[in-house]
Amino acid sequence: MNGFSSALWAEALKVRRSKVPIFTTLGFALVPLIDGLFMIILKDPEAARSMGLITTKAQLVAGVADWPTFFSILAQAVAVGGAILFAIITAWVFGREFTDRTAKELLALPTSREAIIAAKFVVIAIWTLALSLFVFALGLLVGTLVSIPGWSAPLLRTGFADAIGSALLTIGLLSFVALLASIGRGELLPIGWTVFTVVLAQIAAITGWGDWFPWAVPALYSGAAGPRSELVGLHSYLIVSIASLVGIAATFYWWRHADQTR
């Protein structure tokens, strides 16, 4: 693709100079920290009871203070939190070109529009995956510091697969966020879309159609509603892949064919 490495360099520079990575990292770092707090509460029920509602909530969400529970909460939080946080990142990477009115500077260049869009997708994928890995690593540190029982190497593997697997499924669905940031020429429409899909995913999961609804699959994969093998199947992964590819293709098509009036 003509000029892809230049476009990737440009996109990376924009990210490096922005404050968005710092804020998203800080925001996502709350996930393992809160997970660790739950573990502290669950480890000492007497102290937990004196904390009132927080204890009740922690009991509802978690159960016991051990590594399987810790990893389970981590994966669920990555799935749900990631859906929103990753969408904000994607909305910014694409939408900022319109809010800063810089989109027009990308349209008539020797570097093709496709190279620029591909670079944006690659930067988003690297950024969100790095965030997920960071959160998982921070989770391991927090879990070790609060010294919860039940650690094993196979558990680490499944815990990693749950968290990073659901993150990857979420990342795949960001192409629609990119598309809507382009069509909506800014950050508002994709953020609205994300809230809409989070609500719809809840309804789809409750009504038992979650495995057929792409935006419900990452949370179901994480084990938020029960064992993964009972909730998602091959068709679910296929649907997420198709949705992802449709979103990517539509975004490329839009940047090539839509009238650019801003």
Next chain:
Amino acid sequence: MSGLAIETNQLTKRFGDVLAVVNVNLCVKQGEIYGFLGLNGAGKTTTIRALLGMIRPSSGDVKVLGEYIDPNGRGPWGRVGYMVESPSAYPELTVHENLEIARRLHGISNKGATSHVIERLALSSYAHRKAGTLSTGNLQRLGLARALLHQPELIILDEPANGLDPAGVVEIRELLASLAQDKGVTIFISSHILTEVDRLATRIGIIHKGRLIQELDAEKFEKRRAKRLAIKTRNLEAALVCLRSAGYKPVVQEGILLVDNEHAIEHPDEIAEILVNAGTPPMRLTVEQQDLEEYFLQLTGDAK
């Protein structure tokens, strides 16, 4: 190569029910400085966006530097510099970084190109300042720097003088004129302010309500714009009487005497003499030329 840098054939663009540009046939020769004049909303920016492949014409076609502009094609963009509408830049990036992005996306391997254009546009003292902190004038310079960075054969500028101070306007005008004269660069420059263009352009196109209503050499345009002699005097009545008796037909408009007689315009000294002899010397005597708005009204018959 046709010898034409820009060529549009029946270019039409419709946005829903609105016809933004209608059957525009532009011909800009290589090496020419083409002033594209029109009031706000006349269709200048839509035309420029169509030239740059940013919008798809509803009908007609566009050729730039000998290549048809098609959203699916690659376009001659390595040889074209442009600035469309208000200048923009990544606010958290410095001037240098913004231009570095442009350099890379243009595939220019010479790293010195960025520093060179910064110097040329007098942006050296702002090179490491974030673009978000720049004044409108300096942001405009940054936009121009981006347009000139890759030493294009054709420069398309949409209202480039916006936000520049008078000295900056002159400086940019001289820079563009030297590019055209010394390097044979073709310049297509749009404006709604006549004086910005008429000192620079060698050819002028006038767009009104989406239609190209006139295309002519700058010299001819200069001649066609009506001139008049504006006279301010303390005794308006006496001045009116003496000028009428001298054979002129002055009219009074907002306390100013206006004479559109060709002889009077060519010889204002004689008018001054008549007024002095009649005991009502002029306080101000100036030859005024129609501005763009007035010229449009005359051309389109919209005059009240």
